[in-house]
Amino acid sequence: MIDLTNRVAIVTGAGAGLGRSYALALAERGAKVVVNDLGAQVDGAGSDSARANAVADEISALGGTAVPEHSSVATPEGGEAIVKRALDAFGQVDILVNNAGNIELSSFPKLDVRAMARVLDVHLGGAFYVTQPAYRAMLPRRCGSIIFTVSGVATFGNLGASVYGAAKGGIIGLFNVLKLEAARHGIRVNAVAPMAQTRLAADVDLEEYKAATRRSISPDLIAPAVVYLASVECELTGEIWSVGSGSVARLFVGRTAGYFKHPDEEGPLTPEEIAEHVAEIQDVNGFDIPETWPEEWTMVLERLRTDS
Numbered sequence: 001m002i003d004l005t006n007r008v009a010i011v012t013g014a015g016a017g018l019g020r021s022y023a024l025a026l027a028e029r030g031a032k033v034v035v036n037d038l039g040a041q042v043d044g045a046g047s048d049s050a051r052a053n054a055v056a057d058e059i060s061a062l063g064g065t066a067v068p069e070h071s072s073v074a075t076p077e078g079g080e081a082i083v084k085r086a087l088d089a090f091g092q093v094d095i096l097v098n099n100a101g102n103i104e105l106s107s108f109p110k111l112d113v114r115a116m117a118r119v120l121d122v123h124l125g126g127a128f129y130v131t132q133p134a135y136r137a138m139l140p141r142r143c144g145s146i147i148f149t150v151s152g153v154a155t156f157g158n159l160g161a162s163v164y165g166a167a168k169g170g171i172i173g174l175f176n177v178l179k180l181e182a183a184r185h186g187i188r189v190n191a192v193a194p195m196a197q198t199r200l201a202a203d204v205d206l207e208e209y210k211a212a213t214r215r216s217i218s219p220d221l222i223a224p225a226v227v228y229l230a231s232v233e234c235e236l237t238g239e240i241w242s243v244g245s246g247s248v249a250r251l252f253v254g255r256t257a258g259y260f261k262h263p264d265e266e267g268p269l270t271p272e273e274i275a276e277h278v279a280e281i282q283d284v285n286g287f288d289i290p291e292t293w294p295e296e297w298t299m300v301l302e303r304l305r306t307d308s
Ligand SMILES: NC(=O)c1ccc[n+]([C@@H]2O[C@H](COP(=O)([O-])OP(=O)(O)OC[C@H]3O[C@@H](n4cnc5c(N)ncnc54)[C@H](O)[C@@H]3O)[C@@H](O)[C@H]2O)c1
Pocket: 012, 013, 014, 015, 016, 017, 018, 019, 036, 037, 038, 039, 040, 041, 042, 044, 051, 071, 072, 073, 074, 098, 099, 100, 101, 102, 122, 149, 150, 151, 152, 193, 194, 195, 196, 197, 198, 199, 200, 201
């Protein structure tokens, strides 16, 4: 049985949608929760403290422990204030769920630069601004679980969501580097790519889902994966899980065996040879999954050795 008693969790953007589900689920397992939410509109504008207050009250009414926090994740000061709230109220930080988000949908030529900044600041800026002080608080205790929120929009693409995809893709870059650095200090770093009906996903065509039950697109179906990744029972780090409608699956970047020509023994590659071997370059049979960039290099150098 996964028990989070005496663990302190920060969930950003926990006043609605997925974050609310995570905060409730973590509190149900005994965690003390900082419910952060700016109370923003879908595009990130505006603020309303009632949203975080309502979720913190909901948790308290259910017998859990929670405090509201209303800062924006999109500034360094906001990030510091969110973590300070956890330290002041509960003395430590064990779990950080970077979840706050907004969206801007627009064809690429029409994308407005101010909207672009708003999305990058909340997702990518927020991932840095909240994670850095939380990570610093975790370091002396040599434990902690950081969970980023990414998206299939970044891993696979979606029309009209260029800046959202870029922001989430930026988080994947941060995640891939931080997972290595954090592992040296006993801190685990994972990510979820959720799929659920929330106001942020209002533009996604859910007609097929709507024919099934309402429960199948509930944010509550993502929360169990977040609770597991947050728990000490989970020793995993560096995982990106796609979670939705009852499914949990690992997302990864792989490297095909590709085409190889030994530069010393067979001469340098030419563009024409590459054109001839596109099928081999693209063949996904027998791919590798490097866990680090140096590991990818080792795979290439290994090929040089075995072919010479
Ligand atoms: N719903 C999906 O299918 C889906 C898919 C992929 C990724 N995501 C990601 O999941 C996360 C949660 O999204 P959701 O679908 O629950 O959306 P949501 O709009 O229901 O909730 C997002 C919450 O974040 C808060 N927020 C926005 N800007 C903030 C800021 N600067 N500081 C603090 N709080 C802020 C909002 O006030 C809101 O309550 C987001 O990062 C989103 O990109 C959602």
